[in-house]
Amino acid sequence: MTSSIEIDAAVSRALGGERIAPEEALLLLERADLVTLGAMADLTRRRLHPDRVVTYIIDRNVNYTNVCNAFCTFCAFYRPPHHGEGYVLPYETIERKVQETYELGGNQILLQGGHNPDLKIDYYEDLFRRLKTRFPDLWLHALSPPEVVHIHKVSRITIPETLRRLRAAGLASLPGGGAEILVDSVRKRMMKNKASSDEWLGVMEEAHRQGLRSTATMMFGHIETRADRIEHLARLRDLQDRTGGFTAFIGWTFQPGNTEMGGVEATTAEYLRTMAVARVFLDNFENIQASWVTQGPKVGAASLAFGVNDMGSTMIEENVVSSAGTTHHMNEPEIVAAVRDAGFVPLRRNMLYERLGEPLRA
Numbered sequence: 001m002t003s004s005i006e007i008d009a010a011v012s013r014a015l016g017g018e019r020i021a022p023e024e025a026l027l028l029l030e031r032a033d034l035v036t037l038g039a040m041a042d043l044t045r046r047r048l049h050p051d052r053v054v055t056y057i058i059d060r061n062v063n064y065t066n067v068c069n070a071f072c073t074f075c076a077f078y079r080p081p082h083h084g085e086g087y088v089l090p091y092e093t094i095e096r097k098v099q100e101t102y103e104l105g106g107n108q109i110l111l112q113g114g115h116n117p118d119l120k121i122d123y124y125e126d127l128f129r130r131l132k133t134r135f136p137d138l139w140l141h142a143l144s145p146p147e148v149v150h151i152h153k154v155s156r157i158t159i160p161e162t163l164r165r166l167r168a169a170g171l172a173s174l175p176g177g178g179a180e181i182l183v184d185s186v187r188k189r190m191m192k193n194k195a196s197s198d199e200w201l202g203v204m205e206e207a208h209r210q211g212l213r214s215t216a217t218m219m220f221g222h223i224e225t226r227a228d229r230i231e232h233l234a235r236l237r238d239l240q241d242r243t244g245g246f247t248a249f250i251g252w253t254f255q256p257g258n259t260e261m262g263g264v265e266a267t268t269a270e271y272l273r274t275m276a277v278a279r280v281f282l283d284n285f286e287n288i289q290a291s292w293v294t295q296g297p298k299v300g301a302a303s304l305a306f307g308v309n310d311m312g313s314t315m316i317e318e319n320v321v322s323s324a325g326t327t328h329h330m331n332e333p334e335i336v337a338a339v340r341d342a343g344f345v346p347l348r349r350n351m352l353y354e355r356l357g358e359p360l361r362a
């Protein structure tokens, strides 16, 4: 049986800035009280970001297709091939969305979509080249590792070659989507045809090796255990030790609405506990991003006291979480106000977390 002395020892090591072991992280997640977790995470954030700056980025999510043959039971967004509601966005529609993003002061889009069996590498090369011709400084934060694995398979080329060709066409960085929980026994129970843990990590390692930076994510609060969450975080931390290629970690809770998996959403306390432990455990990650799009603006702002130092995107457009019936919106002035109300200084950033300056609209 775990004693409070063991919990105190783990807390004191974390407060002292020492790296904590996975077993200690699990102990904290399961047994430490919420206030203690918040204090530990806040101290870690202050060490890394002593100037109290909280960043955010002006960009939008563009989902180029909802056709997907991965069949994830937690997903309310996709439509199977040949379904009447399946779509592939016309180039002109994507171009218009990019233009609108520029008009709001952003030059990045997060481009993700389903595993559409009809789209091979030449589709992406053509799309990226056309966009970069029209918008030369557009930052294409595009294609999560499972999409890269899917493109590699349907195009019958290797992963390194897939990434090289996408980069040559304009890919600038990879979003960390599709990680869910990087434990295969969990993955097998909630998706039929999607990248394994090793494949997800392998794509990220190769991308980092080729000079592409990326984010890392975790979707929790479904069928996984807390130990699975810690295993996931440990695999991210190990890879970051090897490559240093992750710019940030983003965690969010499973949104059960309209999904085959169904169930009940994790509590706010569970979200904050998990984010606080992630902040402390991921000592080689500089940035931790809030997920106000799933948690709502108030919890998003509260997470700034639990180790989070970034409010993510202004999310001019979002389709995946909203398919599950979760619709939270924050425009730039609302993000700025939330950050200031919480006692922090809001600054715009780019994907590399370089600070771009004061808010454009406050």
Ligand code: SF4
Binding pocket: 068, 069, 070, 071, 072, 075, 076, 077, 078, 113, 114, 115, 146, 194
């Ligand atoms: S989560 Fe992504 S890969 Fe899974 S079904 Fe939805 S669109 Fe497809």
